Amino acid sequence: MKVSQVDVYVLRHALSEPFAFAQWWNSERTCCLVCVTADDGSVGWGECFGSAEVNAAVVRDFLGPRLIGRDPLNTGVLWEELYNRSRDFGQKGAFVAGLSGLDIALWDLKGRALGLPVATLLGGAWCDEVEAYATGFFFTRGEGQAGRLADEARRYLDQGFRGLKMKVGLGLERDLENLRAVRRAVGHELPLAIDANHAYNAREAIELGLHAAAENVWWFEEPVPPEDLEGYAEVRRVLGPHGVPIAGGEAEFTRYGFRELFVRRCVDLAQPDLGACGGFTAGLEIAALGRTFGIEVRPHVWGAAVGLAAALQFLAALPPIPGALTPRTRWLELDRTENPLRDQLIPDFPQREGPMVAVPTAPGLGIDVDVERLRRWVA
Ligand SMILES: [Mg+2]
Incomplete structure (x- = not known):
């Protein structure tokens, strides 16, 4: 099995009433979803936490392309390789969030391929x-x-x-x-x-x-x-x-x-x-x-x-x-x-x-x- 495609979706919902917490106001809810597809048609979904647009860029432009052609079942190998490829400038923040969304998607795909829940x-x-x-x-x-x-x-x-x-x-x-x-x-x-x-x-x-x-x-x-x-x-x-x-x-x-x-x-x-x-x-x-x-x-x-x-x-x-x-x-x-x-x-x-x-x-x-x-x- 090989990864054939990585898709990224930024979702957005405008709140009916803005709300604040101790740091800033929220007027919308957003998220970045990641979908990994393998050459046999199986898919896995993941989600990143943080700035949806920035996380999407990390997945779309940097991490995602590096998964193409790789075996999606090798979640540990891929995690270490992607982390190592960005560790010089991405030990925290959006690079790790992008990696997180991809990792969740790979585990979802692996579970579906094996017929087992991720747990x-x-x-x-x-x-x-x-x-x-x-x-x-x-x-x-x-x-x-x-x-x-x-x-x-x-x-x-x-x-x-x-x-x-x-x-x-x-x-x-x-x-x-x-x-x-x-x-x-x-x-x-x-x-x-x-x-x-x-x-x-x-x-x-x-x-x-x-x-x-x-x-x-x-x-x-x-x-x-x-x-x-x-x-x-x-x-x-x-x-x-x-x-x-x-x-x-x-x-x-x-x-x-x-x-x-x-x-x-x-x-x-x-x-x-x-x-x-x-x-x-x-x-x-x-x-x-x-x-x-x-x-x-x-x-x-x-x-x-x-x-x-x-x-x-x-x-x-x-x-x-x-x-x-x-x-x-x-x-x-x-x-x-x-x-x-x-x-x-x-x-x-x-x-x-x-x-x-x-x-x-x-x-x-x-x-x-x-x-x-x-x-x-x-x-
Ligand atoms: Mg908290």
Whole structure:
């Protein structure tokens, strides 16, 4: 079998209402999908995380052409070759995101060729469903609007969610006002994480974290910029005794990047995004590193249906850290903001009952992408 074609699609949806998080405003949702076709007609789909246009250029102009004529089943060989071909200038960022989309597509193709779901190829599924927590609570007028956020929290409870993640990063005062409003709405015990999207320095993050500890936060995500590993370690050292776990990794790449997060004890929870960290091939390595260091891996998910399907296969195949008689909940990040690229690209996916999401068992990623349907969002 040989790769005969690599196609790239940039999809775009204009939001009915723009929303912000701690870093910028979003007025649209975009994604870059990758399709690898082999000479026997089999196909595989992948998705990149980050700037859709830049990722598309990386795949179309640099990485994709180098796959033509190669055996798509050799996922490990191709990953190393493509990474090595761009490592002098692309150890992080769009080059690795482009590689991620291609790697996911190659694993999907391999699963379809072998008639097995990707989770089986990754070592086997530990479960047939995972529990989603709701990611939301974005800002609509540059601030939180505590009352609106509390209403949003109640809506998620009504929908059956038993874990939530809200945005912070607006400054101590507004963050605490919003956090306390949401906490009051859901009660003291419901798992409720906060995510600052690295809007703070270590001193500010510690101050917020100490107050947030009183609100029983589930974890504190991206407290400081991803490059500030000393800051991460300091925040974790101070907040750990107060019962606030530190999470991060959505802006980190490959085994090399996560090695630093782990060696320096920056995080309690590592959150690689499969569409950015290097795909399944790198995700497996990061998960193995996490197990070695005793750090749980819980993938970051933001984007379209293909990335969500990849996360489901990966999450199902992650060995527990550590193993125990009682199985741990496998928490799937499920973004609840407006995004038809996630909800409508693949009909009837994901299959969800309350917070429980079924892990597809069909070959590959377990989903079928319809190119004609997809074209309604092509820019
Ligand atoms: Mg985040």
